[in-house]
Amino acid sequence: GSGIGLSLVQRLVELHHGRIELDSEEGKGSTFSVYLPQDINIYKSSELASNDAKNEEDQVYSTNSKEMYFIDTEKVENEAIETGDKKRGTILIVEDNNEIRHYLSSGLAELFNTLEAGNGEEALEKLKENEVDIIVTDVMMPVMDGIKLCKNVKQNIRTCHIPVIILSAKSETKDQMEGLQMGADDYIPKPFSLAILTTKIQNMMRTRRRMLERYSKSLEVEPEKITFNAMDEALLKRAVAIVEKNMDNIEFSTDEFAREMNMSRSNLHLKLKAITGESTIDFIRKIRFNEAAKLLKDGRYTVAEVSTMVGFNTPSYFATSFKKYFGCLPTEYIKKAKG
Structure with missing residues (x-):
């Protein structure tokens, strides 16, 4: 069964x-x-x-x-747990066989929060209500199979950033190619080792975490370096372009940002959070402060002029916000840049 x-x-x-x-x-x-x-x-x-x-x-x-057929997974699993990873991230397990689904859920629950779905259609409903980091899905399921689920996830702007791991008894090369061509991030033939699945999930999450850490330490927003697919890259480029267009607009708000992106405010927030690790407000602030830093280094404008050019209504508020972001006042930043 x-x-x-x-x-x-x-x-x-x-x-x-x-x-x-x-x-x-x-x-x-x-x-x-x-x-x-x-x-x-x-x-x-x-x-x-x-x-x-x-x-x-x-x-x-x-x-x-x-x-x-007989893999001693206990040793590997214990080593994986001892890496110091705490419970972080949510895994959506999609499998119509109750026994296998519960086996996966209980095995992965040691390290991750888990959600369960019995087929692809149920999984899509779960995705509407929950923030999911990785999807683990079977292929052969009633109502909606794993391949169609993967296609739906990867072609939807709200969910295309979520990695999909396919587990399937269909181990032929053509079957694996079909899954990978639909955008699956990995394809693991059954029978599988739970320890290997756990380690692959951890590796995916570590890679994402390191990418977000590099992004947080960088002033630049470089879509091609922090996205894994064309849809996310295009969305992020459009988001950057909209913020840059409204750089000196003091009234530019998250509501207006969402309208120009043709998204609801909550969906825009969730999407930017998923791609960059930052909220919509932080995303706007990052681009504005990056521009402010360039203008201050250029030396052709006063602090007051720069504050207006990057959308702050008063130089004092700009200076306070700048210090919180960079750890120094704009005047000190100019001195450091010259030195």
Whole structure:
């Protein structure tokens, strides 16, 4: 009932140098025939061949060993937990098999907050109500399968930043390619190791966290360096352009920003928070202070003039805000720049 039975049978039969044949007729049923050789010399000859030639081709076949089915994950999982990662981030688990879904949820709950959905349609509803960091989904599900879910997530501006990991018994290259071409960030064939899945999730979250840390330390907003897809990059470029256009507009608000972006204020806030780690107000402030720093370094304008040029109504408020952001007053910043 977990969707991996045929895959396991095929691999076991291959290990025994046998073959599987299928006779299927719609409406009547299917007959699977397994043929195994009776000549024990086949096993001896293959064993001799593997001992004599430790070449690259043999190493490929050596993956079909018992380790593929019986993986000691406990040790790896404990090591993953000991890395010091606290519960952060929310994982949405999409799987129609209750047993597997609960297994994944309980296993991942040690490190992450988890949400569950029984199919793609349920998952999309969960995404409307919750902030999700990573989606882990099966492929074969009723109502909406994992491939369609991935397509919906990656083609929606609200959700396209969320990484999608596909788990599936469909391990053929063409199946994996289909998932990856729909925008999936990873494809893990069943049977899978929970420890490997956990580590991949941690790696994705660490990569994102480091990117946000670099962004927070940089004055520049560079969309191509902090986004993972074309839709997010285009959105961020448009957001930067709108703020720059309204640079000297004292009345420019988050409401007006959202209107020009053709988004609701809450959706814009959530999207910018997901991409940059900052609120809408912080995003506007970052671009304005970046411009202020350039103008002050240029030396052609007074502090009062710069404050007006970047949308502050009084030089005193600009100076106070500038100090909170840079740790020094505008006049001190100019001296440092000259020095």
